[in-house]
């Protein structure tokens with residue numbers, strides 16, 4: 001009995017919040033069969049009920065309680081993906097995480113479109129300054145917008161019971177920031193940067209035409225689709241100019257410090273809003289073409305001091321035409337700073353640089369997959385895949401997961417909460433043991 005006992009702690013679900021930790025104590029009868037120990041056989045239960053850990057008398061010999069187990073005596077089960085649906089959307093893997101919540105991939109089960117969902121928890125939003133207002137404003141803004149270079153909000157689902165909100169957006173494969181970070185030089189070849197910059201100006205011009213100041217343009221908020229279309233995202237701190245306002249005067253700057261203009265760094269009371277976006281687009285252009293930032297500082301005070309002075313240098317290798325565009329966009333005085341029209345008429349904007357110079361920076365792989373395949377499919381496969389079970393006579397029998405669930409349910413009812421579990425090793429499923437189930441596996445519906 002001593003040698004072949006093992007205690008397996010297993011986290012059954014990927015998602016921490018919904019994780020259910022099951023402690024199982026087994027006797028290994030053979031490689032394929034485990035049976036749970038009775039309470040009398042189970043040293044850990046015995047220890048918990050009868051022993052005081054500090055009382056030496058209860059442990060005359062510690063080796064009675066901790067048993068060596070050979071690694072080949074432990075059977076591991078591959079984690080099973082739990083299919084989860086939010087309304088008509090099938091949930092896939094995590095794409096990223098921002099300060100407001102997680103972003104996951106989704107599949108629209110009606111039209112089979114790939115989507116991304118931002119999952120927001122009201123409790124978390126309340127802890128972020130202006131969190132709820134920012135999200136509400138973003139939803140309101142995005143619902144009004146429709147442009148090829150601005151992220152499209154497809155659907156909003158609220159679950160009041162769970163206090164969760166799901167913002168369903170078009171799917172993107174990564175951000176310019178992710179691409180820069182994955183490249184050795186931390187910049188794009190000029191023809192690639194030019195392609196993104198012209199799309200950014202198209203999207204920005206549309207936002208401004210809708211009287212929206214984005215206020216947080218930066219490579220991290222510029223997403224790309226698999227087709228290479230740039231999408232301006234994250235309108236969490238954007239501001240809409242009132243329809244009857246006489247100009248675009250703003251009073252508040254909230255974006256990322258390194259991309260803020262001198263007027264905000266210097267703390268002026270009011271400033272022209274659209275020129276804030278021109279400045280941060282200029283910093284973005286500087287960053288994606290040089291791999292550097294025009295202004296830096298060890299801390300936010302030093303950074304703002306540097307931005308406030310407005311002095312910066314452009315690396316010598318930058319060609320004259322791009323240099324003059326950067327100088328126009330990073331003009332300290334917002335009233336002299338380039339407008340979108342001036343940018344469009346600039347020689348660097350109008351003439352795409354030669355493609356022959358260097359290779360394009362690719363979109364980095366997502367979880368090791370450079371093809372960016374849909375992550376929802378494995379969940380569907382695990383849910384609907386037909387897999388064989390090993391019968392007592394050794395023959396293999398194919399059952400669907402629905403049937404397995406039914407078997408488990410019946411088994412649980414008849415067998416005091418014990419159910420069959422299967423093991424998936426290289427797509428081969430087999431019955432390996434009994435476990436105490438807390439819930440019947442199957443599709444979760446939120």
Ligand SMILES: Nc1ncnc2c1ncn2[C@@H]1O[C@H](COP(=O)(O)OP(=O)(O)OP(=O)(O)O)[C@@H](O)[C@H]1O
Pocket residue numbers: 095096097098099100101102103116118151169170171172173174175220221223233234
């Ligand atoms: N539509 C989308 N398609 C694919 N990935 C997305 C999509 N939207 C966001 N992401 C990814 O999810 C992650 C989190 O995005 P999110 O916009 O919530 O936060 P962030 O902008 O990175 O950070 P913060 O909210 O703190 O500014 C990012 O890595 C982003 O690339």
